[in-house]
Amino acid sequence: MQLRIFTASILVVTLLSGCIAFPHEAHGRMHVRGGGGDALAVGIGIGVLATTALTAPRYKPGHKVAKIPKGAREIRHHGITYRYHDGVYFRFINGAYQVVHPPVGLVVHTLPPHPDTIVIDGVTYYVAEGVYYYRSGKDYVVVEQPKIESKTEQTYLAGHYYDQLPTEAQPITINNTQYFTYGGVFFLPQSVNGKVKYIVVKLNE
Numbered sequence: 055m056q057l058r059i060f061t062a063s064i065l066v067v068t069l070l071s072g073c074i075a076f077p078h079e080a081h082g083r084m085h086v087r088g089g090g091g092d093a094l095a096v097g098i099g100i101g102v103l104a105t106t107a108l109t110a111p112r113y114k115p116g117h118k119v120a121k122i123p124k125g126a127r128e129i130r131h132h133g134i135t136y137r138y139h140d141g142v143y144f145r146f147i148n149g150a151y152q153v154v155h156p157p158v159g160l161v162v163h164t165l166p167p168h169p170d171t172i173v174i175d176g177v178t179y180y181v182a183e184g185v186y187y188y189r190s191g192k193d194y195v196v197v198e199q200p201k202i203e204s205k206t207e208q209t210y211l212a213g214h215y216y217d218q219l220p221t222e223a224q225p226i227t228i229n230n231t232q233y234f235t236y237g238g239v240f241f242l243p244q245s246v247n248g249k250v251k252y253i254v255v256k257l258n259e
Contacts, residue, residue, distance in 0.1 A: 108170040117153040119152075119153070122137045122139065138162060160195070160196045177200075179197070215253050220237070223235065
């Protein structure tokens, strides 16, 4: 199953006093999450409403525009001409410009400011307008969405806390936030009553 991130639906994650650091082993970085409090309570500390995991694209493929944005650059890839502007790709099809998804292997020199990032198995991907890139030198190469194993025998419910992660859960970092994933399920570490628990975060396709 392809990892489709990204419009997350979730709850209010309550952050109370005290912090717990969760290291990302591949890069040696520490991601600090506040914690504490009842799972259903809105704490007196800092409350964060997590609304998205990755920024949703502005346009879906097939969206038509009367004219392409000023300053759009022309990119030719395998004999096909694309117009590229601020992370969005256009092609002239049937007498109109339409938003399209770029092919794997297409290279661009720049991405929109502050693209989303996702780290899987130590590899950093950049995501802009729903397109995944791998950095190669100073350029960015379009790649397929990374795949994550979706098979799991146990049912994990969104919004529920679990004391332990599945033994085969893998770390994944999205926009500098540490998650764990197993069988297509995403877990967010939290501190609940002084203990580390893992809340299931539902990421919608």
